[in-house]
Amino acid sequence: MIKCEQIIKIYKRGELETTVLKNISFEIKKGEFVAIIGPSGSGKSTLMNILGTLDKPTQGKYLLNNEDMLNFPDDELAKIRSNKIGFVFQSFNLLPRANVIRNVMLPLIYNNEIKKEQRMSLVEKALISAGLEKERWHNLSSQLSGGQMQRVAIARALVNNPNIILADEPTGNLDSKTGDIVLDTFKKLNKDYGHTIVLITHERYVAEHADRIIELKDGKIISDNVSKIILKDK
Amino acid sequence: MFLSDLIEETYTSLTSNKVRSILTILGIVIGIASVITMISIGQGSAKDIEDNIQSLGSNLLIVSPGSQRTIGTTVRGGFGSASTLVMEDAEVIESQVSNLNAVAPLISSREQVVVKGENTNTSIYGVTQNYEEVRDIEMEIGFFITEIYVEKKSKVAVLGPTTRDTLFGEGIDPTGEKIKIDGQEYTVIGVTKSKGSSGMNNADDLIYIPISVAKQYITGSESLSSIYIEVSSEKFMEKAEEDVNSLLMERHKIKDEDSVDFSITNQSEVMETMTSVSETMTILLGAIAGISLLVGGIGIMNMMLTTITERTREIGLRKSLGATSSEISNQFLLESISLTFIGGIVGVILGLLASFLVYKFGDTTTVVTINSIVLSCFVSAFIGIVFGYYPAKRASKLNPIEALRYE
Numbered sequence: 091m092i093k094c095e096q097i098i099k100i101y102k103r104g105e106l107e108t109t110v111l112k113n114i115s116f117e118i119k120k121g122e123f124v125a126i127i128g129p130s131g132s133g134k135s136t137l138m139n140i141l142g143t144l145d146k147p148t149q150g151k152y153l154l155n156n157e158d159m160l161n162f163p164d165d166e167l168a169k170i171r172s173n174k175i176g177f178v179f180q181s182f183n184l185l186p187r188a189n190v191i192r193n194v195m196l197p198l199i200y201n202n203e204i205k206k207e208q209r210m211s212l213v214e215k216a217l218i219s220a221g222l223e224k225e226r227w228h229n230l231s232s233q234l235s236g237g238q239m240q241r242v243a244i245a246r247a248l249v250n251n252p253n254i255i256l257a258d259e260p261t262g263n264l265d266s267k268t269g270d271i272v273l274d275t276f277k278k279l280n281k282d283y284g285h286t287i288v289l290i291t292h293e294r295y296v297a298e299h300a301d302r303i304i305e306l307k308d309g310k311i312i313s314d315n316v317s318k319i320i321l322k323d324k
Numbered sequence: 325m326f327l328s329d330l331i332e333e334t335y336t337s338l339t340s341n342k343v344r345s346i347l348t349i350l351g352i353v354i355g356i357a358s359v360i361t362m363i364s365i366g367q368g369s370a371k372d373i374e375d376n377i378q379s380l381g382s383n384l385l386i387v388s389p390g391s392q393r394t395i396g397t398t399v400r401g402g403f404g405s406a407s408t409l410v411m412e413d414a415e416v417i418e419s420q421v422s423n424l425n426a427v428a429p430l431i432s433s434r435e436q437v438v439v440k441g442e443n444t445n446t447s448i449y450g451v452t453q454n455y456e457e458v459r460d461i462e463m464e465i466g467f468f469i470t471e472i473y474v475e476k477k478s479k480v481a482v483l484g485p486t487t488r489d490t491l492f493g494e495g496i497d498p499t500g501e502k503i504k505i506d507g508q509e510y511t512v513i514g515v516t517k518s519k520g521s522s523g524m525n526n527a528d529d530l531i532y533i534p535i536s537v538a539k540q541y542i543t544g545s546e547s548l549s550s551i552y553i554e555v556s557s558e559k560f561m562e563k564a565e566e567d568v569n570s571l572l573m574e575r576h577k578i579k580d581e582d583s584v585d586f587s588i589t590n591q592s593e594v595m596e597t598m599t600s601v602s603e604t605m606t607i608l609l610g611a612i613a614g615i616s617l618l619v620g621g622i623g624i625m626n627m628m629l630t631t632i633t634e635r636t637r638e639i640g641l642r643k644s645l646g647a648t649s650s651e652i653s654n655q656f657l658l659e660s661i662s663l664t665f666i667g668g669i670v671g672v673i674l675g676l677l678a679s680f681l682v683y684k685f686g687d688t689t690t691v692v693t694i695n696s697i698v699l700s701c702f703v704s705a706f707i708g709i710v711f712g713y714y715p716a717k718r719a720s721k722l723n724p725i726e727a728l729r730y731e
């Protein structure tokens with residue numbers, strides 16, 4: 091599903107060069123629930139941007155479904171994002187003046203492969219999977235609680251039926267109780283619906299909800315308990 | 325992204341900040357409405373001038389004393405004030421030039437007029453009976469100066485309607501009343517119909533008296549102010565003008581074309597000049613209104629740039645959800661085009677209304693042409709594209725990572 095081969099990312103600011111990712115290689119298979127953990131400055135956000143095709147590595151290869159993402163122009167990458175990747179952000183990023191249904195529908199309007207008539211049923215399916223109560227569906231997103239907002243955001247990430255869901259600190263703006271509900275939602279999506287989930291966090295507690303933890307420090311992978319999965323598979 | 329989605333997105337974002345959208349539209353509305361109104365006033369006055377000149381009588385040549393050019397300078401000699409034209413000139417023209425309908429010599433002067441204590445200063449025109457035909461004068465009350473009055477030097481006067489209003493009061497029949505001009509008493513025999521002001525001189529505010537009387541009591545000299553010549557047909561105009569010119573040069577013993585002591589004006593030349601003046605005025609008015617349209621356009625650009633800054637995160641989000649650059653720029657471009665389009669339509673309606681009101685209450689003819697409507701619609705759509713393009717391009721070029729992080 092996802093394959094990173096010796097990814098190096100260097101940011102240039104004037105004369106100054108900062109190497110954010112130093113030779114990162116790993117593979118994520120379909121149906122995995124992976125957490126990428128690391129302190130701030132460890133390069134995990136950069137890695138997430140590369141995984142989400144929002145950024146390109148300076149060196150190395152990023153393969154999504156065996157396709158090298160380096161070769162695509164920006165507009166094609168946008169279409170890949172719309173079809174294959176679902177984003178969940180720390181600050182939810184919902185449209186405040188739109189209701190829940192419109193928010194969840196947003197990725198569908200940029201996907202011409204899905205007919206207008208199909209949209210509503212996809213939105214409903216996604217909202218049910220994300221576990222948002224039906225009474226809230228017609229509310230404006232600004233009227234929801236943090237936990238509800240994050241579940242709307244999760245539904246939005248699900249609606250295109252993506253290959254992979256990328257969640258960047260999804261519990262960062264939530265208290266621990268609602269954070270747990272959101273994490274349970276991810277778990278359920280992984281176990282019951284078979285979605286591939288990559289969770290990015292700096293909290294060990296959050297990461298432990300995943301089956302596999304890739305730990306980053308200073309742009310390098312310092313631990314990856316991939317063996318646990320392989321053992322489980324057998 | 326389907327077109328209907330694009331329209332829906334545009335509608336939602338424009339209605340989500342109604343006050344701002346309306347204020348921005350207002351800029352365009354005022355611009356378009358003023359362009360239409362101004363141009364309609366300009367074209368209305370052009371039509372007024374045309375009508376007025378036509379009402380003066382067509383196929384008209386006007387001979388005025390004074391030279392066209394003084395040798396060695398470009399200064400036009402004392403137009404109308406020199407005393408080189410005399411009664412005899414008019415008589416010779418009438419008898420020797422062919423294809424003329426009528427020749428009407430004119431003596432004009434400004435005098436104090438007194439009626440029972442009321443007094444006014446107005447133009448006195450000493451005319452012959454021909455003047456009525458040459459200038460298409462119609463009578464409201466009584467009759468015009470006749471041949472007999474001219475021959476007998478009768479002290480009779482025909483009033484313009486404005487003069488009548490000033491001296492006697494509106495709608496009053498003054499025939500038979502006496503008026504005093506320069507100390508002499510005249511009997512009023514008629515009032516002319518209103519011709520409307522013709523720009524240069526007001527044909528309604530004057531008094532006609534027989535030319536023989538004017539010569540004797542008002543100016544006391546032989547000289548004429550002008551000679552009006554009506555040519556029988558448009559096609560003889562040029563020939564008649566040449567004939568009059570050579571005849572007068574011969575009579576005045578002038579050999580050199582450059583030193584003539586009179587000038588001949590062709591009615592169509594006057595019309596051309598006046599039309600070009602009013603065209604210039606239309607352009608000027610249109611340009612002033614165009615500036616307000618430009619300001620409205622800058623208002624649109626300003627609002628779009630503000631919107632984009634405010635919605636940076638949203639743009640980043642849309643990009644991360646799969647919007648291409650062109651889908652983003654189309655959305656913002658459509659927003660600005662919608663604003664100017666709505667503004668354009670409302671502006672046209674308001675402009676039509678305003679020019680109607682000016683026509684109704686402002687005492688000015690206004691002419692709205694399809695051209696000015698089409699032009700302003702085109703201009704407003706163009707403004708939407710031009711002033712929306714830069715903000716839209718800027719939005720589409722935002723880096724989604726930075727846009728998402730934007731606070």
